[in-house]
Amino acid sequence: xxxxxxxxxxxxxxxxxxxxxxxxxxxxVSPLCADRPPVTGSQLLLRPPGERPSRAGTRPxxxxxxxxxxxxxxxxxxxxxxxxxxxxxPWSPFGVTVTPEGHHxxxxxxxxxxxxxxxxxxxYRTYIAWATPLELDPVIKLGVVSDGENxxxxxxxxxxxxxxxxxxxxxxxxxxxxxxLRGRSPxxxxxxxxxxxxxxxxxxxxxxxxxxxxxWDLPPMYEGVPxxxxxxxxxxxxxxxxxTDNADIPTAMPSxxxxxxxxxxxxxxxxxxxxxxKGRELTMLAFNNQHPGPLIKVEExxxxxxxxxxxxxxxxxxxxxxxxxxxxxxxxxxxTQEPVQPGEAFRYQVYFKDAGIYWxxxxxxxxVQQELGLAGxxxxxxxxxxxxSPVNREEVVMLDDLALTQxxxxxxxxxxxxxxxxGRFGNFFITNGEPEYSLEVDAGExxxxxxxxxxxxxxFNLSFRVGPEPDADTLPIKVVGSDVGKLEHEVLVExxxxxxxERYIVEVLFDEPGTYKLTNHVQGINHRMxxxxxxIATLGTIAVSGSRTVVDHQLAFETLRTNLDVVTEIxxxxxxxxxxxxxxxxxTLEVDSLPPAIEQSMLYDWVYFNPVEWTGTMPVMNWSTTGxxxxxxxxxxxxxxxxxxxxWNFQVGDIAKIRIHNDRGAFHSMQHPLHIHGQxxxxxxxxxxxxxxxxxxxxxxxxxxxxxxxxLELSNPGRWMVHCHIAEHLESGMKxxxxxxxx
Numbered sequence: 001x002x003x004x005x006x007x008x009x010x011x012x013x014x015x016x017x018x019x020x021x022x023x024x025x026x027x028x029v030s031p032l033c034a035d036r037p038p039v040t041g042s043q044l045l046l047r048p049p050g051e052r053p054s055r056a057g058t059r060p061x062x063x064x065x066x067x068x069x070x071x072x073x074x075x076x077x078x079x080x081x082x083x084x085x086x087x088x089x090p091w092s093p094f095g096v097t098v099t100p101e102g103h104h105x106x107x108x109x110x111x112x113x114x115x116x117x118x119x120x121x122x123x124y125r126t127y128i129a130w131a132t133p134l135e136l137d138p139v140i141k142l143g144v145v146s147d148g149e150n151x152x153x154x155x156x157x158x159x160x161x162x163x164x165x166x167x168x169x170x171x172x173x174x175x176x177x178x179x180x181l182r183g184r185s186p187x188x189x190x191x192x193x194x195x196x197x198x199x200x201x202x203x204x205x206x207x208x209x210x211x212x213x214x215x216w217d218l219p220p221m222y223e224g225v226p227x228x229x230x231x232x233x234x235x236x237x238x239x240x241x242x243x244t245d246n247a248d249i250p251t252a253m254p255s256x257x258x259x260x261x262x263x264x265x266x267x268x269x270x271x272x273x274x275x276x277x278k279g280r281e282l283t284m285l286a287f288n289n290q291h292p293g294p295l296i297k298v299e300e301x302x303x304x305x306x307x308x309x310x311x312x313x314x315x316x317x318x319x320x321x322x323x324x325x326x327x328x329x330x331x332x333x334x335x336t337q338e339p340v341q342p343g344e345a346f347r348y349q350v351y352f353k354d355a356g357i358y359w360x361x362x363x364x365x366x367x368v369q370q371e372l373g374l375a376g377x378x379x380x381x382x383x384x385x386x387x388x389s390p391v392n393r394e395e396v397v398m399l400d401d402l403a404l405t406q407x408x409x410x411x412x413x414x415x416x417x418x419x420x421x422x423g424r425f426g427n428f429f430i431t432n433g434e435p436e437y438s439l440e441v442d443a444g445e446x447x448x449x450x451x452x453x454x455x456x457x458x459x460f461n462l463s464f465r466v467g468p469e470p471d472a473d474t475l476p477i478k479v480v481g482s483d484v485g486k487l488e489h490e491v492l493v494e495x496x497x498x499x500x501x502e503r504y505i506v507e508v509l510f511d512e513p514g515t516y517k518l519t520n521h522v523q524g525i526n527h528r529m530x531x532x533x534x535x536i537a538t539l540g541t542i543a544v545s546g547s548r549t550v551v552d553h554q555l556a557f558e559t560l561r562t563n564l565d566v567v568t569e570i571x572x573x574x575x576x577x578x579x580x581x582x583x584x585x586x587x588t589l590e591v592d593s594l595p596p597a598i599e600q601s602m603l604y605d606w607v608y609f610n611p612v613e614w615t616g617t618m619p620v621m622n623w624s625t626t627g628x629x630x631x632x633x634x635x636x637x638x639x640x641x642x643x644x645x646x647x648w649n650f651q652v653g654d655i656a657k658i659r660i661h662n663d664r665g666a667f668h669s670m671q672h673p674l675h676i677h678g679q680x681x682x683x684x685x686x687x688x689x690x691x692x693x694x695x696x697x698x699x700x701x702x703x704x705x706x707x708x709x710x711x712l713e714l715s716n717p718g719r720w721m722v723h724c725h726i727a728e729h730l731e732s733g734m735k736x737x738x739x740x741x742x743x
Contacts, residue, residue, distance in 0.1 A: 033069040033084045033111075067609065067664055067705040068687065070162060070183040072112070077121055077166070078180035083112035085162060085183060088689055090154060093479045093487060093504070094497035095671070095686075095701025096611050099156050100463040100474045101534070102495075102522035104611060106185075108142065108152035108162070115147050115180065124166035124177050133157045134188060144170045158523055158532040159188040189607040192530040216240050219403065219410050219623045220427045225526050225533070227620045230597025234624040238413035243313055243368065244283055245272040252284065252291045254433060255376065259297045260304045266296065268318070270362075270374055271311035278428060278435060282408050285312060285372040291433030292398045292454070293360065293376025300355040300383045306348040308340065315339035316374070317346070319363040321501060321675075322483055322698045323378070324353045327718020330677055333364045335719055335737055354484050354680075354696075355382035357396065357450035357503045367417045367424060367456060367727035371402070372409070373433075375454040384565075388480060389556040391507060392445040392549055397437060399462075399498065399539065400454045401426025416627035417731040421668055423457025424728055425616025429520065429537050437540030443513045444549040446557045447542075448480070449506050453498040456727040459612050459671065459701065462539070463495040464508055465517040470536050475516065478557060481505035484680045484696035488567050490560045491693065495521070497612075499673035499701035501725040509557045516542040522614035527601070535615050570682065570694050573655065576711055577684055582656040583648060584637040587672050587702060587724070587734075588663035594629050602668055611703035613670045632724065632734035637661075643733045652742025654714040657684075664705035672729065675699040676712065677720040679740075684709040699725060717742045 072083035087106040089097040097105045110129065118124035129142040129152050142152040145164060152162075164181040216235045221227070252273035258266055273286040287293030298304060310316050317340050319331035329348045333339040340346045352358075358378040362369040377396050382388070403410040403426045412418070419425075431437035441447060453460060464475040476492045483503050496504050510516060518540035526533040594602070598621050616622060636646045650656065663669060680696040686708045702708055723735035 033065055033086045067186050067611070070185060072110070072162070072164070072181040072183040074114075074181055075179050077178040079116055080114040081112065081116065081181055082114055083110055083164075083181055085110045085152070087186075088687060091689075091692070092493060092497075093482065093491060093693065093695070095499060096497055096703050098461055098495065098497060100461070100495040100521055102461045102614065103156040103158060104523075105154055105156045107154055110145060110150040110152055110162075111148070112145060112150060112164075112181070113147055118166045121166050121178055124168055126167055126170050127164055127180060128167045128170070128172065128175070130163045130165065130175050131155045131157065131160050132163065134159050134161065139175060141173060157185070159190070160185045161188070186608055187532075187610075190525070190530040191607075192528065216411070217405070219619050220405055222615075222617045222619055225528055225617050227528070227618070228597055228601060230595070231601060231621050234595045234598060234620065236413055236418040236624050236626050237628040238416045238418055238626045240411035241414040242283070242409060242411050243272070243285065243372065245313065247272075249274055249283070250289050251275060252286050252373070252433070253289050255290045255292045255295050256288075257297055258294045260302070262299070262302045263304070264298075264302075265305045265307065266294070267307045267309075268294070269309040269311050270316055270369075273373070277402065277430075278404065280404055280406070280408055282404075284409070285369055285374045287374060287376050290376075291373050293374070295376065295396055296360075296378040297381070298352050298378065299381045300352060302380075303349060303351045306350060307345065308348060309345045310340040310342055312369075313342050314365060314369065315341050316362045316364050316369060318348060318360050319677075320348070320350050320358065320360050320378070322356075322358040322503070323350060324678055324680065324716050325349075325351050327678060327716070327720065330718070330720070331363055332677070332721050335721055339364050352378070352380045355380050355387060356481060356483070356485060357452060357505060359398070359452050359454065359503070361454065363721075365417075365731070367419070367731050368412045370454065370727060371412075371424065371456055375400070377450070377452055379450060387486075388448065389507070389559070389561065390553050391448040391556075392551060392553060393441070394448045394450065395439060396450045396452075397540075398432055398452045398454050399460055400430040401458050402428045402430050404428055410623075413626055417728045418624065418626050419457075419622050419728045420627060420630040420732050421625040422613055422616065422618070422622045422670060423726040425458055425619070425622070426455065427616075429539055431518075431539045436538065437518065439540065439542045440545065441510050441542060442545050442547045442549040444509075444511055444552055444554065445544075446507055446509050446553040449508065450503065451496065451498055451506065452503045453500050455500055457500060459500070459614060459673075460498045460520050461495050461522050461614070462498060463519055463521060464542070465519050466514065467517070470521070472517075475508055475510070478507040478560070479504060480507055482695045483698045486563045486566050487693055487695045488570065489562050489693050492560065497701070499671070499699065499725075500727075501673055501675050501699045502701065507557060509554060510542060510544045511554070513544050513546045516544065518542065524615035524617050525610055527618055533615075533617060566695075573682065573711060573713070576655050576657060579657055581659050581709075584659045584661065586633075586635045586637055586661045586663050587674070588633050588635060588666040589668065590631045590633065591629055591667045595624070598624070606667070609664065609669045609704040611671065611705070612701075627732055630732055632729040632732045634722070634724075634734055634736055644736050646736035648736075648738045650714040650738065650740045652714060652717050652740060654740075656712045656714065658710050658712055660700075660702055660708045660710065662702045662704055662706050669704045671704055672702045672734075673699050673725040674702055674722070675725045676722050676738075678716045678718060679712060679714060679720065681710045681712040684711055714740050716740060
């Protein structure tokens with residue numbers, strides 16, 4: 001009888017044989033897909049028994065391009081034909097481009113060689129490319145192809161095939177001729193875990209991994225996605241804890257608006273509050289007893305003073321995210337100030353150089369304190385007239401999620417953060433501090449929304465739906481600005497992708513009466529079954545009355561402005577766009593001593609990584625990882641230095657071009673929202689595709705396997721943190737400090 005390991009390998013070889021049939025020479029292609037060796041799932045599993053994943057976090061046999069390319073292989077009819085398709089994303093203002101349903105949108109470019117004359121195959125005159133999901137329904141026509149480069153248009157299926165057939169006419173709309181070439185999307189390589197469930201290590205219990213005495217209770221499961229028995233037996237190698245206060249603590253209140261003039265002062269404290277969410281009585285943290293913290297409204301160019309007092313039991317500080325303020329007030333314990341100990345105070349001086357939406361939160365055990373409610377917004381009004389188009393109202397909306405059991409908040413790791421692998425996904429959505437946001441407007445109103453993502457790890461895909469049905473139409477969304485200013489050119493989109501710490505300023509016209517839903521609609525992955533999993537959640541409701549607004553701004557909404565002030569400012573930097581790189585970073589990780597069941601399961605997923613890990617479909621596997629097994633890394637490719645050993649020094653006035661690679665070859669590659677304190681930057685290109693609509697940013701979403709160029713303006717002296725804004729990745733050490741010298 002064959003052993004189980006051999007059966008598993010044989011099954012995977014059979015499943016992936018489609019990808020390794022030919023070694024014919026692919027025609028000259030873009031650098032994205034050139035000289036790329038075939039990649040199969042069998043390469044993943046054919047390792048010597050007991051060999052652990054590379055601690056270096058790189059796999060030369062698994063280039064990033066295998067997530068961005070489709071190999072085309074010939075049938076018998078195709079003879080020597082061969083080709084490759086490059087997958088690029090259509091431009092959007094966001095780090096990834098998806099549909100309102102969360103399907104990744106791909107622009108397809110094919111390079112083909114060796115096609116026989118169609119007439120040699122029968123009554124055929126041309127070749128046509130088609131795309132279809134693996135179920136073969138529907139089949140969409142991409143267009144006529146020939147030897148050389150072919151633009152095939154856009155595809156947004158989760159898993160799909162590309163078929164090239166010989167056809168009698170370019171006008172046909174259904175395929176009927178012989179199949180010549182075919183290929184499968186990278187996502188189609190995902191397979192179910194069922195065979196892995198038979199592996200002996202997948203059944204390993206707590207005793208086998210040294211966890212016979214552990215105080216943890218399992219976290220909430222993801223409905224409909226069971227975990228392997230061995231995974232269910234794992235526990236974090238850290239003690240559970242929840243911050244508590246036995247005093248008679250107040251009930252949390254909604255956020256209040258605090259408008260401050262130049263030189264104004266705010267008394268701000270962090271303390272414990274009680275509140276009820278979904279029938280659960282919780283002890284949480286809050287600024288000034290408010291969820292979110294007070295909304296601070298100021299004018300551009302204003303300086304305010306904040307008298308902060310720590311009334312919690314934890315050391316903390318306040319970081320003023322995105323604000324280009326004086327370095328000593330940046331709120332980073334151990335870098336710009338000492339932690340504010342319980343009962344102590346610190347006076348911040350905050351200068352608001354830029355109009356826009358910003359936020360404040362702790363930078364000490366951020367995974368705990370931010371999750372429990374320590375976050376608030378700052379809205380900075382522009383001083384120039386006409387900075388924005390006119391609207392009927394403005395709304396500040398902070399998005400978050402919260403991990404809850406039936407008894408309360410899921411505990412945190414004491415000696416080390418847990419949820420270290422993917423970050424802490426919540427199972428309840430929180431919008432402006434409540435399970436559901438609500439807004440009432442009149443018909444015809446244009447609303448400007450200032451969105452902030454305050455979650456530990458979740459990336460949102462927001463849309464406004466006409467009605468409660470998942471397939472309901474969506475309203476057009478005009479994107480006006482992002483982290484540190486306006487876009488060069490306003491654009492219309494169907495949904496807004498918002499990574500942790502990012503902000504986007506958008507406008508929406510509610511023209512007709514009715515009920516509109518603010519939704520988060522994404523495509524997660526059921527790793528156990530190897531299939532995509534649709535998740536849709538209602539975050540809020542906008543009730544539009546039958547009364548018509550008195551002031552009509554529809555024409556202004558329909559006008560997509562070019563912001564000449566932004567274009568002119570960025571013109572000063574365009575000569576730097578094509579300069580050589582100053583620095584390169586690789587984002588990767590090391591793993592060591594993972595429980596065998598987790599390692600087995602993760603290896604099975606390694607053949608494909610979603611560009612964005614949208615939702616927590618592996619809660620136990622993720623929850624049980626700590627700093628004892630996982631270390632996320634920012635590595636300087638020039639020196640090999642990692643995390644706090646990275647040593648970048650600049651002068652005020654320097655401009656640095658930096659390339660950031662998100663290592664596809666890492667043991668578990670996932671997106672990272674990279675944040676740079678105290679400065680601003682432009683996103684120049686992603687995967688070699690230039691960005692032709694720029695906006696100043698302080699946080700950039702880096703999808704799995706991507707390469708992104710940014711241009712960093714060094715205008716603010718001091719020591720500034722660079723880090724991943726997934727809170728658990730930051731706690732694992734994914735950070736370093738840049739030094740900017742000058743006055």
